[in-house]
Amino acid sequence: MRSDRSPWNWLLLIPIVVPLIVPLYNEExxxxxxxxxxYWLQVAFVGxxxxxxxxxxxxTRRNRTDRAAARDAIARDQER
Amino acid sequence: MDxxxxxxxxxxxTLFLIVTVMGFAAAxxxxxxxxxxxxxxxxxxxSFGSWITWFLLGGDLYTAYTxxxxxxxxxxxxxxxxxxxxxxxxxxxxxxxVVIRLWSVSHVRGFVTPAxxxxxxxxxxxxxxxxxxxxxxxxxxxxxxQLVGISAVLKSMGFSGEGLSGELPLIIxxxxxxxxxxxxxxxxxxxxxxxxxTLIYLTIIVAIIVIPAKLGGWAExxxxxxxxxxxxxxxxxxxxxxxxxxxxxLALGSALALFLYPHSITGVLAASNRDVLKRNMxxxxxxxxxxxxxxxLGYMAIAAGTTPIGGDSNTIVPELFQEMFPSWFAGIAxxxxxxxxxxxxxxxxxxxxxxxxxNIYKEYLKKDAxxxxxxxxxKVVSLVVKFGAVAAILFIDPQFSIDLQLIGGVIILQTLPAxxxxxxxxWFHRGGxxxxxxxxxxxxxxxxxxxxxxxxGGEVVREHFGGSSFALAKLGLDVESSVYTGFLALxxxxxxxxxxxxxxxxxxxxxxxxxxxxxxxxxxxxxxxFRELPDPLESAPPGPPGEPSARR
Numbered sequence: 001m002r003s004d005r006s007p008w009n010w011l012l013l014i015p016i017v018v019p020l021i022v023p024l025y026n027e028e029x030x031x032x033x034x035x036x037x038x039y040w041l042q043v044a045f046v047g048x049x050x051x052x053x054x055x056x057x058x059x060t061r062r063n064r065t066d067r068a069a070a071r072d073a074i075a076r077d078q079e080r
Numbered sequence: 081m082d083x084x085x086x087x088x089x090x091x092x093x094t095l096f097l098i099v100t101v102m103g104f105a106a107a108x109x110x111x112x113x114x115x116x117x118x119x120x121x122x123x124x125x126x127s128f129g130s131w132i133t134w135f136l137l138g139g140d141l142y143t144a145y146t147x148x149x150x151x152x153x154x155x156x157x158x159x160x161x162x163x164x165x166x167x168x169x170x171x172x173x174x175x176x177x178v179v180i181r182l183w184s185v186s187h188v189r190g191f192v193t194p195a196x197x198x199x200x201x202x203x204x205x206x207x208x209x210x211x212x213x214x215x216x217x218x219x220x221x222x223x224x225x226q227l228v229g230i231s232a233v234l235k236s237m238g239f240s241g242e243g244l245s246g247e248l249p250l251i252i253x254x255x256x257x258x259x260x261x262x263x264x265x266x267x268x269x270x271x272x273x274x275x276x277x278t279l280i281y282l283t284i285i286v287a288i289i290v291i292p293a294k295l296g297g298w299a300e301x302x303x304x305x306x307x308x309x310x311x312x313x314x315x316x317x318x319x320x321x322x323x324x325x326x327x328x329x330l331a332l333g334s335a336l337a338l339f340l341y342p343h344s345i346t347g348v349l350a351a352s353n354r355d356v357l358k359r360n361m362x363x364x365x366x367x368x369x370x371x372x373x374x375x376x377l378g379y380m381a382i383a384a385g386t387t388p389i390g391g392d393s394n395t396i397v398p399e400l401f402q403e404m405f406p407s408w409f410a411g412i413a414x415x416x417x418x419x420x421x422x423x424x425x426x427x428x429x430x431x432x433x434x435x436x437x438x439n440i441y442k443e444y445l446k447k448d449a450x451x452x453x454x455x456x457x458x459k460v461v462s463l464v465v466k467f468g469a470v471a472a473i474l475f476i477d478p479q480f481s482i483d484l485q486l487i488g489g490v491i492i493l494q495t496l497p498a499x500x501x502x503x504x505x506x507w508f509h510r511g512g513x514x515x516x517x518x519x520x521x522x523x524x525x526x527x528x529x530x531x532x533x534x535x536x537g538g539e540v541v542r543e544h545f546g547g548s549s550f551a552l553a554k555l556g557l558d559v560e561s562s563v564y565t566g567f568l569a570l571x572x573x574x575x576x577x578x579x580x581x582x583x584x585x586x587x588x589x590x591x592x593x594x595x596x597x598x599x600x601x602x603x604x605x606x607x608x609x610f611r612e613l614p615d616p617l618e619s620a621p622p623g624p625p626g627e628p629s630a631r632r
Contacts, residue, residue, distance in 0.1 A: 002599070002602040004177060004181070004601075004602050009176075012173040012174075012177070013173075014173075015170065015173045016170045016173050016174050019169045019331070020166060020328040020331060020332055021328075022319065022325075022327050022328050023324065026318050026319050027318060028306075028317065031299075031302075034297055034298030034299030034300075034301075035298055036302055036317050036318065038162070038317065039302075039317075039372075042165045042169075042372070043372045045169045046165070046169055046365050046368050046369050046372070049169045049170075049172055050362050050365050053172055053358075053361050053362040056176065057359065057361075057362060061355075062604075066604070066606075069604075069606040070353050070355065070604055070605040070606050072606065073353075073606035073610070074129075074352050074353065074605060
């Protein structure tokens with residue numbers, strides 16, 4: 001049986017926990033391009049989220065044959 | 081037609097017409113399946129590839145109301161309105177693993193709604209009914225709120241007429257929406273989402289280039305906000321120390337709630353395979369980035385000295401565009417908001433109709449309904465739901481819908497133990513889940529009832545249902561912090577569910593039979609157990625749970 005468990009999944013905790021630690025960014029300085037820290041850092045967390053989910057996706061991706069099988073299945077269903 | 085900006089009206093009408101034609105054409109595309117092989121767009125098949133899923137989920141989750149209400153909150157309350165950003169950052173890693181399990185088990189067992197899953201997993205039609213009712217009640221005001229977005233735009237364009245003539249454009253817009261969803265099902269919003277997002281992104285990119293330049297730069301914008309919110313000893317553009325816990329719990333609670341809404345689940349299930357969903361969890365944050373800029377439109381409005389029409393803060397964004405853009409571009413921006421309301425409204429009404437048909441009508445009202453009857457009921461209900469939303473906005477104070485939506489977020493969270501945790505464990509006893517749901521509901525509603533709305537000077541404007549942030553001091557704790565009500569109610573729910581599970585198990589109460597197998601949760605597209613789900617509103621639902629019938 002397949003499993004969707006992987007140690008890589010633990011990485012997902014980072015972008016869940018960090019944006020919720022409010023004291024980390026509840027300041028005005030240092031500002032960036034006129035944006036107070038509160039705003040630019042939270043926007044930067046968007047990038048953190050993308051980075052981590054991309055890493056986890058790539059690290060836990062199935063092998064080439066399996067992915068091809070899934071693609072074939074979609075193609076098969078579409079031709080039906 | 082006094083006071084109506086003709087250029088804006090023409091632009092909006094033109095774009096609306098294009099969208100309407102697309103909405104109806106969506107049905108034709110399906111009939112010409114073999115001819116229109118849009119491949120990645122997946123419109124020829126019955127499920128959506130990465131791109132279309134991105135547009136569909138994006139259009140579904142980031143609604144027109146969000147685009148209007150978040151800047152309105154920033155304009156009125158400052159930093160706390162920015163919670164929308166951490167909320168939409170934490171959500172994707174949070175559900176990354178959850179949605180793929182939901183997708184797999186649904187495609188093996190033929191589940192279309194979250195209630196279908198709960199019924200089969202916990203062998204409990206009662207808990208399924210509770211999930212269905214919660215879903216419908218939480219979704220209805222959400223649909224109505226989409227209209228608030230459209231009506232804010234209409235007000236800005238000069239449609240200030242009282243009574244029926246003033247509301248006529250709104251009625252027409254929703255009538256058109258109702259007809260093409262009826263006609264084309266989920267395919268219509270999927271196609272229209274493409275136009276909507278193109279317009280939204282175009283508007284935002286232009287807005288963040290043009291408006292700060294006109295106002296003298298970002299620093300000026302933040303200074304204006306700082307000045308407004310530090311008056312009278314406020315915390316300026318950051319949060320007061322006592323507001324930090326509330327900010328974090330509001331972001332987390334909202335994130336937990338979003339994918340429990342039936343319309344999010346409808347969007348997720350339409351994806352063509354697990355990889356599509358995983359990729360989307362990385363791609364959807366692009367919308368969060370856009371949302372951050374949209375939120376800051378509220379501060380831009382402060383710097384520009386924009387005043388809302390008739391004290392309705394929801395008109396702040398359209399009014400800002402009106403002042404900053406030439407009419408033709410303001411028209412494009414308005415069309416983006418108006419069309420943006422149609423996509424989620426369509427998906428929400430489809431999701432609510434499915435819940436009613438499958439989990440209430442078929443389960444309780446007419447057990448021997450034929451597939452044809454079922455599809456017919458779903459279609460009619462999707463219409464009723466939309467007209468109900470229009471009626472709610474026309475005949476009841478829109479504030480009522482806003483209050484209901486606030487409650488909606490709190491109550492939908494009460495389905496988390498059964499729906500989300502249920503995807504991982506069957507440890508909870510079905511009776512425990514029901515007890516937890518009841519406790520969470522009661523706790524949530526009692527807390528919301530006891531939250532007053534305070535005016536700028538701290539005086540009580542309204543006694544009840546004044547917001548979602550619950551002061552911990554009311555529980556006898558000696559702190560000044562507040563917490564998001566939904567979060568507290570969920571804790572109560574979980575605690576009661578655990579206690580009653582232990583209790584019922586000790587009493588050896590029947591736990592029912594799990595209608596799913598462990599391997600269902602990791603099933604992939606190419607597996608023999610995989611089956612396509614019925615297209616919502618269009619074809620017959622699959623057989624009863626527990627009879628996995630491979631398609632061929």
